[in-house]
Amino acid sequence: MDIYAYITNWEGVRLKPYCDECGQPIVWRGAAGWTCKCKPSANISPSITIGRGRDLSVVGLYSGEDVMMQRNDVAERLAELPKRYDWFNQMQADGEMMRAYAIVDLSFNCGVGAVGEFHDMIAAIQRKDWRAAAKAMLDSAFARERLDRASADASLLENGEWPSL
Numbered sequence: 001m002d003i004y005a006y007i008t009n010w011e012g013v014r015l016k017p018y019c020d021e022c023g024q025p026i027v028w029r030g031a032a033g034w035t036c037k038c039k040p041s042a043n044i045s046p047s048i049t050i051g052r053g054r055d056l057s058v059v060g061l062y063s064g065e066d067v068m069m070q071r072n073d074v075a076e077r078l079a080e081l082p083k084r085y086d087w088f089n090q091m092q093a094d095g096e097m098m099r100a101y102a103i104v105d106l107s108f109n110c111g112v113g114a115v116g117e118f119h120d121m122i123a124a125i126q127r128k129d130w131r132a133a134a135k136a137m138l139d140s141a142f143a144r145e146r147l148d149r150a151s152a153d154a155s156l157l158e159n160g161e162w163p164s165l
Contacts, residue, residue: 102157134158
């Protein structure tokens with residue numbers, strides 16, 4: 001396993017736009033606009049266009065573009081996390097990349113900025129108390145919302161090796 005397969009396990013692969021809340025496709029409903037299963041009457045956006053005018057609702061992504069985007073997203077987080085957080089930089093410097101990948105995955109779920117809100121986990125990481133760091137991750141809103149993913153990330157953080165998925 002590598003970080004890309006690990007993240008794909010949780011994020012999945014969808015080549016058309018989808019709702020982050022329910023995972024269902026975002027579809028055009030005429031006068032209702034763009035909607036999804038969990039918000040059938042909500043107009044999510046007037047259009048879903050990226051790049052140089054690609055209408056994602058029609059074209060989506062071509063095969064292989066999702067892989068390139070994921071690699072870019074991981075590289076961006078591996079560049080951004082140490083800029084924001086000295087403790088993450090120290091994890092990398094100490095050769096704790098496997099444990100750092102748990103934080104990278106966490107950032108995919110809650111965002112790079114929200115990682116800094118895990119105060120007890122960060123304090124434990126700074127002490128290199130991996131068991132306490134994992135416990136703190138499991139005692140979070142993230143775990144209450146996504147126990148399966150949080151449990152895998154906590155295992156990766158505690159043990160420094162890929163969990164069985």
